[in-house]
Amino acid sequence: MAQGRTRGAEIRVKPNSKIKILVVEDDLAFQRALQERLGQEGYQVWSAADGREGMKAIVTFSPDLVISDWIMPHMDGLELCQAVKTGLRESAPYFILLTARGEISDRLLGLDTGADDYLVKPCDQGELLARVRAGLRNVLLTRELCRAATELKLARAELGTARAGAGRPSDLLPMCLFCRKVRTPEGSWLELYAYLAEHALIDFGHGICPQCDSSYDPSLEALSRLDV
Secondary structure (H helix, E strand, C coil): CCEEEECCEEEECCCHHHCEEEEECCCHHHHHHHHHHHHHCCCEEEEECCHHHHHHHHHHHCCCEEEEECCCCCCCHHHHHHHHHHHHHHHCCEEEEEECCCCHHHHHHHHHHCCCEEEECCCCHHHHHHHHHHHHHHHHHHHHHHHHHHHHHHHHHHHHHHHHHHCCCCCCCCECCCCCCEECCCCCEECHHHHHHHHCCCCCCCCCCHHHHHHCCHHHHHHHCCCC
């Protein structure tokens, strides 16, 4: 399996044989040529002849990436893209829209509708494959980040459970009026910071607050260490 690393975290990337690509194209000759070329790269490739078939294939095949023509019967590529992006949201596959419509307004419409990339036909197969690889890197990395976020959320939940199981301070702690020690449920008396460190799974460092620092005299500390 191909692997990479980012900021010390392991990124799990699918091999080509595990990646699913759906081709939605009503030109059967172009559909077959594209399917064969993608198959040579090792991808799993499905095809559909129009938007309706493409929608069914997305539900059945769950592709990682969709390459769709724009102008098709029944449901065109733009309608398919909009339906997929709206319905599946974050789980939607990466969507590359192919069309002979090369005007800037058409490109903007396609991208604004939800297409992740846009290519004007006829397009070079080498460029299309490069766009496919770039799109797959994008979608697989996004999924990996979502997986990592889910694992982090679970880890935080487990840590919270562990802290709760280690013992939670009671709502009312008896505290000595003079020395400020607190009484534990077992009946012993501890310094407050020691009790919190034991029951809340936290440690304390030491420092000097600004108020004490302004009145701190090092000579007094030296005198206190002298034997009398």
